[in-house]
Amino acid sequence: MRQSDYMALEEEFGAKNYKPLEVVLERGEGVWVWDVEGKKYMDCLSAYSAVNQGHCHPKIKKAMIEQAEKLTLTSRAFRNDQLGPFYKELCALTGSHKVLPMNSGAEAVETAIKAVRKWGYLVKGVPEDRAEIIVCADNFHGRTITIVGFSTDPVSRKGFGPFTPGFKIIPFGDFAALEKAITPNTVGFLVEPIQGEAGVIIPPAGYFKNVREICTANNISLILDEIQTGLGRTGKLFAEEHEGIEADLTLIGKALSGGFYPVSAVLSNSEVLSVLKPGEHGSTFGGNPLACAVARAALKVLTEENMIDNARNSGALFLAGLQEIKNDKIKEVRGRGLLLAVEFKPEAGGARLYCEKLKEQGLLCKETHNNIIRFAPPLVITAEQVGWALKMIKPILSQ
Numbered sequence: 001m002r003q004s005d006y007m008a009l010e011e012e013f014g015a016k017n018y019k020p021l022e023v024v025l026e027r028g029e030g031v032w033v034w035d036v037e038g039k040k041y042m043d044c045l046s047a048y049s050a051v052n053q054g055h056c057h058p059k060i061k062k063a064m065i066e067q068a069e070k071l072t073l074t075s076r077a078f079r080n081d082q083l084g085p086f087y088k089e090l091c092a093l094t095g096s097h098k099v100l101p102m103n104s105g106a107e108a109v110e111t112a113i114k115a116v117r118k119w120g121y122l123v124k125g126v127p128e129d130r131a132e133i134i135v136c137a138d139n140f141h142g143r144t145i146t147i148v149g150f151s152t153d154p155v156s157r158k159g160f161g162p163f164t165p166g167f168k169i170i171p172f173g174d175f176a177a178l179e180k181a182i183t184p185n186t187v188g189f190l191v192e193p194i195q196g197e198a199g200v201i202i203p204p205a206g207y208f209k210n211v212r213e214i215c216t217a218n219n220i221s222l223i224l225d226e227i228q229t230g231l232g233r234t235g236k237l238f239a240e241e242h243e244g245i246e247a248d249l250t251l252i253g254k255a256l257s258g259g260f261y262p263v264s265a266v267l268s269n270s271e272v273l274s275v276l277k278p279g280e281h282g283s284t285f286g287g288n289p290l291a292c293a294v295a296r297a298a299l300k301v302l303t304e305e306n307m308i309d310n311a312r313n314s315g316a317l318f319l320a321g322l323q324e325i326k327n328d329k330i331k332e333v334r335g336r337g338l339l340l341a342v343e344f345k346p347e348a349g350g351a352r353l354y355c356e357k358l359k360e361q362g363l364l365c366k367e368t369h370n371n372i373i374r375f376a377p378p379l380v381i382t383a384e385q386v387g388w389a390l391k392m393i394k395p396i397l398s399q
């Protein structure tokens, strides 16, 4: 079958909730992927940062196969021999006290919302059903009804109401707005350290230090969604480290499994997770032995193979290269570690065309919000490969 045959099948039988680039992939290794006709591409999206460790990392693959041959799912009705060690290793790596494992990122977000609400009632003493959670405009936290209910992106939310109450939306990076939004019923502030889907939006320096202080002063749980920024992407294990702060709840997913399997988790430094009692929350697949074995291997290679340092070094090279591009239609080039973006002015006519041209050159990336291209290759990218990527990107983005 040719690429067009696969595309025709998707068009005929699939729901059309995505508009992918016209490329049908069948194989991946490290930063490279191959389409069904044998053409090779560098992946500069990394499945939205889920394959930070590179495609089909051999050690994660080995762990997955070995575990699949032994035991895959017990449900949490019984214990399994992977969950405890997974908790211990994850806590040791991240300095957390408690873990609650789920599958998708959106489920981790939902879990955190449930936990901080309950904590608000039981510990903080907020009156029943009055808990408020503050979120930011242009956020991306997933696709469930509750989550899209506090999105400000009309495409994400229009037509899906009625929505869950209890959320207040303030501008991102605006500390005064946060101060104003806090009430005695505020239980949490849910925020991305860097807004990924919004186009790699980095908040003003010092913002998160102030956020941390005001949350502590008002007994509010700071919930950092590090599903995209975490696990090395920005050149630190967590993006919060750039700000010198610690969240009360940290949400991770995506690269937690190196792209092999959906695994997410809520990490807690405070006592928030302890308010959840047996029966109050759960997931059939959350914390299953296959997920835990895969995640343990994914975390191990991240540190063992110095991927976080590499994200910092290769990211600096990549950013410097992008900044050399001369084009009046470019509004801004920005990024941290290997989470990079080029934003075009509206008159450039959209970023999609550039992505299509880059695809022809053998480099895959995806536009976000019309005018922005995000570059986020796997964290295993070498300096030489960054050079190759820039050689492809520079002439095209100069047009």
Ligand SMILES: *Cc1c(COP(=O)(O)O)cnc(C)c1O
Binding pocket: 048, 103, 104, 105, 106, 107, 109, 140, 141, 142, 143, 192, 196, 197, 225, 226, 227, 228, 229, 253, 254
């Ligand atoms: C991808 C993402 C999510 C949602 O994760 P899913 O696994 O797609 O549900 C949540 N928050 C952020 C910041 C993300 O990038």
